Amino acid sequence: MTIIPVQPGEPRRPDGPRDPGDAWVVAESGERYWGRFGAAGVLAFDPERGVLLQHRVGWSHFGGTWGIPGGALHEGESARDGALREAQEEAGIPDGALRARFASVLDLRIWSYTTVVADVVSSFEPVISDPESLALEWVPVDQVDQRPLHPGFGAAWPALHALLSVRPAVVVDAANVVGSVPDGWWKDRVGAAERLRERLSTWTARGVVAPGLGVGADLWYPPVSMVVEGAAREIADAVDERVEIVRASGAGDDAIVSETRRLRDGGFSVTAVTSDRGLRARLEELGAQVQSSGWLLERLG
Structure with missing residues (x-):
């Protein structure tokens, strides 16, 4: 050369x-x-x-x-x-x-x-x-x-x-992801949610290499819906437009299902992230691919 x-x-x-x-x-x-x-x-x-x-x-x-x-x-x-x-x-x-x-x-x-x-x-x-x-x-x-x-x-x-017809999106069960690591998140739920939000922003901005987010491309920049519940709803909105904070007004699981359905109906192929078995079944019924919290944390690095 x-x-x-x-x-x-x-x-x-x-x-x-x-x-x-x-x-x-x-x-x-x-x-x-x-x-x-x-x-x-x-x-x-x-x-x-x-x-x-x-x-x-x-x-x-x-x-x-x-x-x-x-x-x-x-x-x-x-x-x-x-x-x-x-x-x-x-x-x-x-x-x-x-x-x-x-x-x-x-x-x-x-x-x-x-x-x-x-x-x-x-x-x-x-x-x-x-x-x-x-x-x-x-x-x-x-x-x-x-x-x-x-x-x-x-x-x-x-x-x-x-x-051009492939549109992946990611829905994250924030409580499940945050709760999967015993790092003291229960002392400051808003702070723990903010840290996850920043990691998701960095992840999608640099490009995602992951199964379930589409085929044929080397990197994807998927929009991420981060669903928060309870005290974590006090989190501020993300600066990065690719990460949207979805605040559950009631049960977090219902909000995750609703957001997945909304994206699916909008033409997106949804990958949902949760390790909750009952929620997994509901999401798979909607046609979403479901990955565990550990899967996401490994990719967030």
């Missing part, structure tokens, strides 16, 4: 400072891949308008083809953060307009490319905000393969297309 930095005069982001990640990685066979630390891009999905595609300028790699906004990662930057940053830089996507759902990784060992599929949660019109785009268009899903696609995106599109 050889690293070739951007050369003077090479048309790469002339409007800003050069980042150490802006370099070509060259394989022994001679193929060149953009991004010293790998690269990432966003496939923005709007159920009504389709997916956002970028018509690549002629001087870019595979210029003239259609792909997704993306580019080289910065050193130490996560693929999710880098993909969203690049989407903002290349398509003018506003803050908060997208919510990452899953990521698919092409790992060539010497280099990797991560496609982050993100749902549009606030409608926007893309804006060509750097010189790498000839056009930005919302393309209906069934018309994507009619465009001359970037070879990498074209190879990935069938699998990505199939996953």
